[in-house]
Each structure stands twice: as structure tokens, then as C-alpha cells.
Amino acid sequence: MTMTHVSISDRVFVKNFAMLLGVLVAMTFVLFVLAQMVAAQLPTEDTAEMQAKMQAKKDALAERISSVGQLVVAGGSGSTGGTTQVASAAVDGKATYDTTCAVCHVAGVAGAPKFGDKAAWTPRIAQGIDTLYQHAINGFQGTVGFMPAKGGNASLADDAVKAAVDHMVKESQ
Ligand code: HEC
Numbered sequence: 001m002t003m004t005h006v007s008i009s010d011r012v013f014v015k016n017f018a019m020l021l022g023v024l025v026a027m028t029f030v031l032f033v034l035a036q037m038v039a040a041q042l043p044t045e046d047t048a049e050m051q052a053k054m055q056a057k058k059d060a061l062a063e064r065i066s067s068v069g070q071l072v073v074a075g076g077s078g079s080t081g082g083t084t085q086v087a088s089a090a091v092d093g094k095a096t097y098d099t100t101c102a103v104c105h106v107a108g109v110a111g112a113p114k115f116g117d118k119a120a121w122t123p124r125i126a127q128g129i130d131t132l133y134q135h136a137i138n139g140f141q142g143t144v145g146f147m148p149a150k151g152g153n154a155s156l157a158d159d160a161v162k163a164a165v166d167h168m169v170k171e172s173q
Helices: 008-091 093-105 118-125 129-138 158-170
Strands: none
Touching: 093 158, 118 129, 118 158, 129 158
16 A cells, blocks of 8 residues: 555545635635725725714704803803802801891991991800801891891891801901
8 A cells, every 4th residue: 555545535535635725815805805894995985984973963062052041141151140149148147247247237226236246246245156147047136126137138048148257256356
């Protein structure tokens, strides 16, 4: 038996095997090329399309927002100023005092304890700051006169009234 002696079934097997390998190699090549095409083409197409769509959405949105924003700016500049004033009054006890409380408390109208009058304020301060807050916020009928709730300005926030009380107490002790 020499090396050249190959049986028929072996030849068939080798031939079929070679064909199978060839087909697999060809398929690999085709798939590789396809993958390259997909990778090279589809993403760039997608990105460009998405960018265009997003830009269109942004433009539409900007247009819608701009009209709303203009309305707000046009109608709201005055009220914005008002809101700022209220907000600053809420934390600025002196401002609240000046605008609402000073009317009575500077001159002692109707028996109001005068601003800065230590003798008038000492017994009141002795009641405790919470009592003073209560009386200023809810109103108070005392022995000398009537302290209206929030000094008659119902729109004041409780904290604004408290801050005004703090301001009066601080300057009167
Ligand atoms: C219309 C006049 C008037 C205004 C405005 C007014 N008060 Fe008075 N307030 C009085 C009078 C009168 C008293 C004294 C009442 C008493 O002792 O009989 C008083 C008393 C007080 C007292 C002492 C309460 C106590 O328990 O002794 C505080 C605190 C006070 N006022 C805070 C304020 C604050 C804060 C404001 C502004 C937000 C204000 N008042 C605005 C008239 C006023």
C-alpha cells in the first residue's frame, strides 16, 4: 500500500469536505462584506436623520416656548416686581414695620407702645417673644388700646409680622 493509493470513499470525502470549506469561506466573506456595509452606512444615515429630526423638534419647541416666554415677560414684569417686594418684605422686618406698623408705633397712636420706648416695651417683652408674635399676628385687645391683627394688613405673611416684631423688640430693649 503506497501513499498514492487512496480509496474512492476517501476521495469523495475530501472532495465534499473541500467544497464545504469553500462554501463556508465564501459565506464568511459575504457576511464580512455585508457587515462592513451595514456598519459603514446605517449608523451615519441614522445619526444624520436623528439629528435632523431633533433639530426640527428643537426649532418647534423653541418657537412654542418663545411665544409663551414673551407673554410672560410682557404681562409679568410688573407682577414680578410685586412678587419680589413681597418676598423681601417677608424677610425684612424693618420694611414691614416701616410700611405697616410705624403708622401707630412711631407716635404711640391709640396707646401703641412707641418704637424704641424701653419703658413701654420692657413689660411687654417680659411676656415672651411668642406672646408678642401671637398678639401681633392675631390682634390683641390690651388695657391701653387695640392692636389690630397684622397691623390691619391681612396680606402680610406671619413670618413678615414676626420679623417686624423682632425689629421693634430689638430696637426697644
Ligand atoms: C392701628 C394701630 C396699630 C398698628 C398699625 C400696629 N399696631 Fe401694634 N399695637 C397697637 C396698640 C394700640 C398696641 C397696644 C395694645 C395694648 O397694649 O393694649 C399694640 C401693641 C403691639 C405689640 C405688643 C403686644 C403685647 O402683647 O404687648 C406688638 C408686638 C405689636 N403691637 C406689633 C405690631 C406690629 C408687628 C405691627 C405691624 C405689622 C403693628 N403692631 C401695627 C396698635 C397698632
